[in-house]
Amino acid sequence: MEIVKPERLHIDDSVAIVSPSWGGPSVFPHIYELGIGLLQRWGLQVVEYPTARMAAAELAAKPQLRAADINRAFADPSIKAIIAAIGGDDSHRILPYLDAGIIAANPKILMGYSDTSTLHTFCQRLGLVTLHGPSVMAGFAQMAAMPDYAAHVKEMLFRPVAHYRYQPYAAYSDGYPDWRQEAKAGQVNEPRAHEGWRLLQGEGVVEGRLFGGCLDVFEGLQTSAFWPQDDFWNDRLLFLETSEEAPGPELVAEMLRGWGRQGIWQRIAGLMVGRAARYDDAAKLALDRVLVDVIGGEFGRRDMPIMSSMDVGHTDPQFVLPLGVRARLDCAAKSLELTESWLA
Structure with a gap:
């Protein structure tokens, strides 16, 4: 299988925030906004997709909407990365609604962990490199308290090297x-x-x-x-x-x-x-x-x-x-x- 790598991030790049699993931002918006704030301080343009802050109950009932956001984010050439708001326990429900053709044709950074493992697996089967790492609410929101962690994540997003x-x-x-x-x-x-x-x-x-x-x-x-x-x-x-x-x-x-x-x-x-x-x-x-x-x-x-x-x-x-x-x-x-x- 051919391996396809996404492009690194640059200052002023647009980053999509989606909620492929649990609607955590609607429950704890103050935690979510801390994570968004860090991305903005790194010079990124944060684009919140419709599911990002959707009420948790509505999000749980509509896996098609979650998948539609991911399809749109991959299809949009202005979006350079997609970051999960948080994990959960039912992202497998969105997989039948993902458009493999769109995703394979538009490689870009996808980051998250926990329940985002389903999306990483979907992309891996298409040959796309994705990043297993922090989500907005669990990781980015706490990085001000862990500067070494923030430096590592920023390096992985902005400054790839031949060996690490x-x-x-x-x-x-x-x-x-x-x-x-x-x-x-x-x-x-x-x-x-x-x-x-x-x-x-x-x-x-x-x-x-x-x-x-x-x-x-x-x-x-x-x-x-x-x-x-x-x-x-x-x-x-x-x-x-x-x-x-x-x-x-x-x-x-x-x-x-x-x-x-x-x-x-x-x-x-x-x-x-x-x-x-x-x-x-x-x-x-x-x-x-x-x-x-x-x-x-x-x-x-x-x-x-x-x-x-x-x-x-x-x-x-x-x-x-x-x-x-x-x-x-x-x-x-x-x-x-x-x-x-x-x-x-």
């Missing part, structure tokens, strides 16, 4: 203060020291094209016509992360077995797992054991590198990971590097 090496953040935050408390808007929960990535098994260096997203969301996608076919997984460097619902290690084990029954563990080059949100230390260790026991033991891939506790997913700060570009995972150095530019 990720470094673990020194600290991370798990969740936000109650968004109903407007006085705490834009804050994050108390930061915790990050002990670094953990190599659970494997050795050497592996390479592949990046793909991944939210494990919980993928569960609902696997039985649909929008799930990638077998050859899609060949030599992928896969990353997975669990949602803020914090599925327990036992449930994650069952999810991993479902991937194994599809033969995916036999096809990919390596696996990276994000820090699990709302897990205590004991649960994190139990999750590590599950990964090794299921993938290495039950499915016989003890040779495959598995790195856990990586800076991706439902804790902050998280990396922007470009899906579809080539990357290298070094077990000895515990490093992840992009080996090509991710934007044109």
